[in-house]
Amino acid sequence: MGTVVRMAARWGAEALGLGGKTGSIKEGKAADLIMLDLDKPHLTPIYNIHSHLVNSARPSDVQNVMVAGRLVVEDGRLTTADEREILDKARRWGRKIAGGRQ
Numbered sequence: 001m002g003t004v005v006r007m008a009a010r011w012g013a014e015a016l017g018l019g020g021k022t023g024s025i026k027e028g029k030a031a032d033l034i035m036l037d038l039d040k041p042h043l044t045p046i047y048n049i050h051s052h053l054v055n056s057a058r059p060s061d062v063q064n065v066m067v068a069g070r071l072v073v074e075d076g077r078l079t080t081a082d083e084r085e086i087l088d089k090a091r092r093w094g095r096k097i098a099g100g101r102q
Contacts, residue, residue, distance in 0.1 A: 004054045035064040 013023025022030045036057055038046065043061065046052050065073035072080045 003050075005050045030068055031066075032068070033064075033066040034062055036061045037063045 010019070010023040013019045013021070020029075022032075025031060036053075038044075038052075038061070040061060042058070043052055043056055060076070062073065063076055064071065070080075072078065077083070
């Protein structure tokens with residue numbers, strides 16, 4: 001595992017006092033999984049997967065996400081809530097905060 005990936009995962013969990021529960025893939029630990037589509041021009045060729053994840057991957061490369069064994073993003077789409085409703089609500093709040101100037 002690359003140092004930066006280790007820092008984000010294992011060492012991040014340890015810094016938060018959660019090293020016994022998460023931060024590495026081990027039986028009994030909470031596991032979240034992110035699957036990326038690596039078949040993209042900005043990710044080709046791959047010489048070092050860890051470097052690519054840190055320096056080249058984009059949020060739009062994320063295809064599937066599982067949290068505690070539950071699929072929350074499938075084929076790049078949120079499965080646990082209505083994304084359109086969330087965006088509409090955010091826009092309404094944005095207008096309120098801006099005092100109607102938007």
